[in-house]
Amino acid sequence: MINIGLIGYGYWGPNVAKNIHVNPNLILHTICDIKKERLLKAKNVYISQTNYEISYKKLLINPEIEAIAIAVETSGHYKLVKEALLAGKNVYVEKPFTSTVKEAEELKKLAKEMNLIIHVDHIMIFHPIIKKIKSLIENDALGEILYIDSIRTNLGQIKKDVSVMWDLAVHDLSIIDYLMDAKEPFYINAVGEKFYNPKESLCFLTLRYKGFISHIQSSWISPLKERKLIIAGTKKMLVFDDLKSEKLSIYDKGVDIISGKNIECDDYVVKIREGDVLAPYIKQEDALYNSLEHFRECIKDGKQSISNPDKALRIQRILELADKNMNKQIV
């Protein structure tokens, strides 16, 4: 049994609390939020099944608490992760890990020195559909990957401390990193606009990797909520729509060159290949539950999380470079 103290019970914190609470091997020891009304909300749910604190410092000095889960705004992650590590606690922290690469590097070093685990909740890599797609790619069911196209949009919640790219595209970057074995892009570009916000609330990110390209659309100002990923391979193509009940469709479709190979010299013939669409049965699992369970196993077995600071750093380096290249004028 591992006692966890949760800091942050705003929009996302209640989901983290619930998934700690329902895990038979974790104990939701204390919930902390600086806002009294948020603590009252928590008390209405958990009554006497947990403890409540306004000050996170109380959690850090409590020897019963072995791990801290952090679900405060991104701008607050660095300070809390650092203090939790210095207090000797293993850390589960929401995505994005920190606000800068520099902060992430410092925390990675500190965790190593303290021999503690940092698990960043890149929740999508614990999603059963993403795990299924990973196995399809590993078994060469899709062939060579041509492109990965993702759209993640809704109306709001416009955050002040991060751009929509840091808030939403981080999910897609973590998916690509996982599916494509930590491949890193050699070309990064982004266009975005700061509607209603000092940071971008709409962003189109384009990336070139060795062998494939990717496009990620993130928006807080769309009339439609969408969570859709399209992956095209030379053998098969797929669509993962997280908002549908049948989330994964695998298309036996593609393009074959049937004669001639020399595209430059125009001596080739291409044919569109159309076939069945398969919607495989995939057992429902809660990605957040899986993420927390993986964190628990890492503490129990003393091993690194698959969602460790190195992974977060690969993603944040892309985000920082995209910020640097945002709306770069070429004429």
Ligand SMILES: NC(=O)c1ccc[n+]([C@@H]2O[C@H](COP(=O)([O-])OP(=O)(O)OC[C@H]3O[C@@H](n4cnc5c(N)ncnc54)[C@H](O)[C@@H]3O)[C@@H](O)[C@H]2O)c1
């Ligand atoms: N994994 C996911 O899919 C997912 C989804 C949504 C949000 N998130 C992440 O969760 C985190 C929280 O997002 P949110 O939308 O819930 O934010 P929020 O603003 O709704 O809630 C944050 C809460 O933390 C509390 N808080 C802030 N500083 C504190 C401190 N020092 N001590 C105690 N309490 C403190 C605030 O009072 C607030 O109640 C962000 O990092 C966000 O990116 C992840």
